[in-house]
Amino acid sequence: MTSPFFRDLLSLAQPSANESIDGLPVVQLPEDDAELLNSLISLLYPIRPVTPKSYDKALNLLAACKKYDMAQVQSSVRTKILSWDFPHARGTEVFGAYAIANSKGLIPEMKKAAHTTLHNPMTFETLGEELRWFKGSELRDLALFRKRCRDRCLTCLESFLEVHPPGPSSIWVGCPDVMPKGSLSDPSPPPVLPRWLRQFLSQIISDLKLRAFTHPLDFDTSIRKARLTAFKSHPSCDFCSEVCAKKGSKFFTNLSDKLKDARDRVHIQFQCTQGFTSPPEVRDDLVADLRVKFPKS
Amino acid sequence: MHTSDEPLANLLFEFRGADLILRSHDSHHFRVPKSYIANSSPVLDELIQKALDPPNAAHGEASLPVVQLPERGAILHKLLTLIFPVTPVFPSTTEETMELLSVANKYKMVSVLVHIRNSISTKRTLRPPYIQRDSTLIVYSLAQTYGLRPEALQAAKDLLMNFSTDIEDLGDKLDTIPGASLYELWKHHKRVRDILASELEKFRASGARGTLTGLHCAESSPFHIPRWLDVYIESIGRDPKLFSSTEFTIALAHHLSDGAKSNGCTCAGITSQTIINFRKALGSVYAISLVKVCVIDVTKLSMSQSLSRQNRLYLSCRSKRILKPKSNRPRLYLNPWTYQTQILSFDHPTSSTSVSTSQY
Numbered sequence: 001m002t003s004p005f006f007r008d009l010l011s012l013a014q015p016s017a018n019e020s021i022d023g024l025p026v027v028q029l030p031e032d033d034a035e036l037l038n039s040l041i042s043l044l045y046p047i048r049p050v051t052p053k054s055y056d057k058a059l060n061l062l063a064a065c066k067k068y069d070m071a072q073v074q075s076s077v078r079t080k081i082l083s084w085d086f087p088h089a090r091g092t093e094v095f096g097a098y099a100i101a102n103s104k105g106l107i108p109e110m111k112k113a114a115h116t117t118l119h120n121p122m123t124f125e126t127l128g129e130e131l132r133w134f135k136g137s138e139l140r141d142l143a144l145f146r147k148r149c150r151d152r153c154l155t156c157l158e159s160f161l162e163v164h165p166p167g168p169s170s171i172w173v174g175c176p177d178v179m180p181k182g183s184l185s186d187p188s189p190p191p192v193l194p195r196w197l198r199q200f201l202s203q204i205i206s207d208l209k210l211r212a213f214t215h216p217l218d219f220d221t222s223i224r225k226a227r228l229t230a231f232k233s234h235p236s237c238d239f240c241s242e243v244c245a246k247k248g249s250k251f252f253t254n255l256s257d258k259l260k261d262a263r264d265r266v267h268i269q270f271q272c273t274q275g276f277t278s279p280p281e282v283r284d285d286l287v288a289d290l291r292v293k294f295p296k297s
Numbered sequence: 298m299h300t301s302d303e304p305l306a307n308l309l310f311e312f313r314g315a316d317l318i319l320r321s322h323d324s325h326h327f328r329v330p331k332s333y334i335a336n337s338s339p340v341l342d343e344l345i346q347k348a349l350d351p352p353n354a355a356h357g358e359a360s361l362p363v364v365q366l367p368e369r370g371a372i373l374h375k376l377l378t379l380i381f382p383v384t385p386v387f388p389s390t391t392e393e394t395m396e397l398l399s400v401a402n403k404y405k406m407v408s409v410l411v412h413i414r415n416s417i418s419t420k421r422t423l424r425p426p427y428i429q430r431d432s433t434l435i436v437y438s439l440a441q442t443y444g445l446r447p448e449a450l451q452a453a454k455d456l457l458m459n460f461s462t463d464i465e466d467l468g469d470k471l472d473t474i475p476g477a478s479l480y481e482l483w484k485h486h487k488r489v490r491d492i493l494a495s496e497l498e499k500f501r502a503s504g505a506r507g508t509l510t511g512l513h514c515a516e517s518s519p520f521h522i523p524r525w526l527d528v529y530i531e532s533i534g535r536d537p538k539l540f541s542s543t544e545f546t547i548a549l550a551h552h553l554s555d556g557a558k559s560n561g562c563t564c565a566g567i568t569s570q571t572i573i574n575f576r577k578a579l580g581s582v583y584a585i586s587l588v589k590v591c592v593i594d595v596t597k598l599s600m601s602q603s604l605s606r607q608n609r610l611y612l613s614c615r616s617k618r619i620l621k622p623k624s625n626r627p628r629l630y631l632n633p634w635t636y637q638t639q640i641l642s643f644d645h646p647t648s649s650t651s652v653s654t655s656q657y
Contacts, residue, residue, distance in 0.1 A: 099476070124464055124483040127476075134476025143464075143471055214465050 002044055005068040031064060040064050043073045055089040056100055063104035092126045098142060099133035114145055114268040118217040122146060145268040146213035153217055156262040157205050160255060163191040168254055171247050172197050175239050194240055200230035219259045227252055317345060318363045325370030327377060337380045338404040368400050376400055379409045387416050391436055399443030430460045431473055438474035441481055453485050457537050462486060488593060493586040494534030500582045501530055508574040515562045523564055525552035540583055
């Protein structure tokens, strides 16, 4: 009822005597983790579910549900992971969660984990033992994904250097430090952003350019800190103080939101890695194997 | 030494007095006298004994017992040329060499292992290899996978001496080797850098072991050696690639271009003998650091193997209540080939005096 795989299995004939224990047919499953099967079976019956002991075991359980086409159970496990009823990857464990989800073809979990890694630096120090889960091209794919995110963020930041409307930074044009009042010969000086703002944006841009994919792309804190430092260097300008008081908060919130949006719009490209077989193929292989073992009479 | 790409069919063994057939995974038959095989490999000896047991006896077309092996015919052929009194055939590619080593390692063929490793060493001495990052990474990964410690150490050293293996620099090559191998490599390099930095600190504190006496620089470090050399030595701890004659020359050139000569500095007249003495002393610091890392690695390996053995023993004996581990202390086995390293010199990085762990 729960799984097409097991429905197929039940349609097969009874095994011969040497393939049963206590008169019950024995089905050999490829999972080598008894805990995982115990958890899986506990979710099929109206009993207390056996909680996996770690985030990797929870993901393996989800992968087993997917493999055996247990859609309802899979949904239930997914909910339990999201609601933290089942163990969840914490901190840098999210790198391991990404690698496992990638290798098992758990697309939603892989995408979520890939985006969550952006809150951490991606270095050998932070990856640490989580590297053992990366067996194929997952690490390179993650690096490329993070690089694409960084590139999008750079494009977004560069758009904030635009001084002409409707560029979001046009509100800052007019700082007398960089745009002295026009003279008779040149009545309208070219629009320029205040120095402190240009320095603030250029600093973030150069920091991002310095590292292709290892920097975390978590902008809230860095923008707040850099903004305070930059603005402190320009305290006596009435023009900038007024713009800051009236529109500053909205401007920086907009900057932060646009960066997050640019970052979150990037999709990780999924490749079937070595060792991963799509669920229907696995199921067909298993069914074929079982048909040999349990031939129909 | 011979490497061959001849078709395997022309190379199969038909040894006179053969009393056993070794069958490869790809169904090549090698007719050999079993005494040679049994003497060179305790593992194969055991397999042969099992094959000769009447209930298990499998016989080939000529009524000779057959031992089925999981290796390819091409690899088995090369392995046999290293056992029998024939011209040895060595693999022509690095990947195949690693495969051959792993098979010899698996069958515990001690003398064959020495033979192959000697040939690798000779090749490196005669023609120092042009080291490429990606292929060296693959060698490291294969060596890790096959449990070939000396080769893994050599590859790790080659990478450390020649390339940056920062994650950022590996970039789109991050799929060259599995993550677990990358992690081991990173840990190994970190240990080398930490130990090297500490040894170099001692070296600086000793005034470069007195190798720079007679060199009077306008700007000296607190360790009474020219500041530029002190900075250069310290930088090697952060980036071991800088231990090279080129980097030394660049550091000297920078110093001289800063107008050192006009301040009464004698660094421009540094003698070749002083440079030789300095690089030898620095090279020995480098070598000592590598040996120390090896000792730490092997201690960790022994401890983990010891714990793993104890765990297995515990699990197997738990029901019988007979668990009495002899000792918790790991035993350190040092293979002189494995845990020797060379004093490196700027100009001949692959040849020089050996330093063995017995010194420590």
